[in-house]
Amino acid sequence: MPHHHNPNQNRLLAALPPQELESLLSHLQVIHLKAGEQLAEPGECLGHVYFPIDSAISLLYRLESGETAGVAVIGNEGMFSVAQALGGAAMPYWATVETSGHVFQVAADTLDEMSKCMSGLQHTLLLYAQASLTQVAQAVVCGKHHSLLNQFCQHLLLINDKSLSNDFRLTHEAIANMLGVRRETITEVAGELRDQGLIEYSRGHIKVLDRPQLEKLCCECYGVVREEFTRLLGVAQ
Template sequence: MFAVPKPQQNYLLAALPAQALERLLPHLEPVELPLGKVLYESGGALRHVYFPTDAIVSLLYVMENGASAEISVVGNEGLIGVAVFMGGESTPSRAVVQSAGHALRLPGQQLKDEFNRHEEMLLLMLRYTQALITQMAQTAVCNRHHSIDQQLCRWLLLSLDRLPGNELTMTQELIANMLGVRREGVTDAAGKLQRLGVIEYSRGHIKILDRARLEELSCECYAVVRRETERLLPYFPLRRDS
């Protein structure tokens, strides 16, 4: 048995108008999200949306040859499955659990009904979607123009913002798949951060020791995404601890 996640643990659910949340509550189903679980595949119909509470989910684009790269991460600030209320019903990306935890699952039709019914909820969801698009666009730029070292710092910071503590469980192979780079590049970048005393890494376990230094070593992409997230999602308390 796992601890049942609560709607208040997802900041987007907590920010919904009280009447809208009350109507959704009977339909929210607690689910466990183990590491590596695929929530949906590219091109598949989206029948549910997921509101993570203490898990992180990566959205990946997968090429025909199997190569992949992450385009965004979603945690307790949002939801998985924006295509449901944007009218697409499917998406070319794959959603994979990056950090194990829990979520609340909701039938897509329930969300669409509420989205069309409540103007305040519609605005909130659209602002979240704009923040997600900003993250996707900045990730594309970062992957093209910045070093693996900088990309790893950005990725760690985005993940850290969506977790309650300073530790992540993630192998170098999985990080390489997320960033779309060779595993050796991630090994080298992680080794540099460890020698600088920024992280402690051992057997897939990453502990952030110096967040301030991690931000200094990251490219401007993290700051761009952070500013836009703070502007669009004032309900999401981005971390400033070290």
Template sequence: MTLTADPSLNHLLAALPLAELGRWLPQLEWVEMPLGQVLYESGRTLGHVYFPTSAIVSLLYVMENGASAEIAVVGNEGLVGISLFMGGNSTPSRAVVQSAGAGYRLKAALMKDEFDRAGPVMHLLLRYTQALITQMAQTAVCNRHHSLDQQLCRWLLLSLDRLKSNELAMTQELIANMLGVRREGVTEAAFKLQAAGLIRYARGRITVLDRPGLEMRTCECYAVVKREYDRLLPDKLAV
């Protein structure tokens, strides 16, 4: 497919120095990312890295019995497929599109070559990896120590940060799979947030009505993750 969007809509691509961006542009492939698309499966060798521009991708850990839980979300702030340049080539997690949109992808061999140049691209990707690891660690802590409605607030805020609107197309069953809890628990938590006037949920769509209210209701985990991304990956990154 021909390039029909602006690569700078992805923050990592926008942060590339001009020389590196010029080298990447002919190799970047614009792709649609429909809801539910699996970008990679557990244990499989990755063929591409993905740079979402309007899609959100959920990184899930899947158990032997099929149960799953989300360990991180990736949107226009980053990329999917860090195991490629970290040397592992595969990962035990699964990457699934949780909010439909689009983005760019780059072949695995090209990404490895860019990282191995040991220049500004490597430093940028390592900073992003540190931020992603923080999100994974904070998610584990949050799921263990905080209430379900706090977890739902955190999840909604992280998703909103990666979208241009205040509306998410998301069923309660899908949210339950992401958070690794029963659907009934998500229903109860969503009802509490709706009763408080923070969200409106209808027909598989969640509309956030009061973002400041969500930020006040959630635990500290959201702020910890956001601060780390802002610290390591500011909008105008000098690399």
């Protein structure tokens, strides 16, 4: 593992008791994920588990009609897939790499075995599962009641957080899929933010210019989920 990638860069790994992290270390491997890469499809059982460092993994539900909606975006605060910690293996949605970056990879079997004998690891993963549940529940209300502008800002903040950069590759189309709306509708709200000088973008590339203002335009949901992660998993570094 290259020295410039410290396990503490992932919040779940950072939350582990020192000796448990130590034993896990030799099984971790840093790999790079490319944007657009598909990590899992519905019902697929995965051989590996990923702990993101500076990449964002998005979970996307696709209806029979083809309509979609994002379930969650996972970054360095979490892992994929949480199903591994719950015993059910597969999950019924698509997982794709939203913005490229690095992750710690570990074999699913290894994690399973280790969490059987490491109470700290198991406890942490379950707390993460609960945080995920809150995250998804919040997505229900948010998608139902908050304006697209609110949701768009929130999504930008999320990607901003997880990519560890103000400047990321992301198309209107990809955002539209996650927010469950048409691409054109995204173009519209994105234009608003650009006119106000909060972001700039072109052809699959977005740059955050005024994050504080984005936070003001964002709904409560961003903060609520963040707080719940803090409550359950402690403060981020």
